[in-house]
Amino acid sequence: MTLSMLTKGDGTLVIKGDGFLEAKLPEGFDVAEIDVSDVGINAQTVAQAYNDAECRGIEAIKRYFAIKTAFERQQEPKNVHNAYVRSTVTNTPAITSASLKNE
Numbered sequence: 001m002t003l004s005m006l007t008k009g010d011g012t013l014v015i016k017g018d019g020f021l022e023a024k025l026p027e028g029f030d031v032a033e034i035d036v037s038d039v040g041i042n043a044q045t046v047a048q049a050y051n052d053a054e055c056r057g058i059e060a061i062k063r064y065f066a067i068k069t070a071f072e073r074q075q076e077p078k079n080v081h082n083a084y085v086r087s088t089v090t091n092t093p094a095i096t097s098a099s100l101k102n103e
Contacts, residue, residue, distance in 0.1 A: 001054070002017050003017040004017050011077035022065070024058065025061060031069045033062075033066075034065075036070055043071070046068055049063055049064040050068075
């Protein structure tokens with residue numbers, strides 16, 4: 001099967017093509033049960049987890065959905081904006097008009 005990652009007009013991410021895997025999850029499965037803190041969450045990680053889930057069994061399927069959920073949260077428009085704002089460096093100039101007036 002093919003996994004598709006699409007962005008809607010409002011900036012939200014939609015991942016399609018994994019419905020057949022979702023049907024294999026046990027009833028009452030909660031992604032919070034799976035620890036994915038050991039991997040960097042990005043599109044490549046999602047794709048690799050999906051590939052593993054297709055052929056490695058239920059534990060790989062659970063891990064895929066945990067990684068997918070973490071990636072979707074990471075890609076929410078508000079989180080993408082906040083990450084950009086945190087990474088933007090703003091340095092105040094060494095000489096300002098206020099500092100010149102104080103001399």
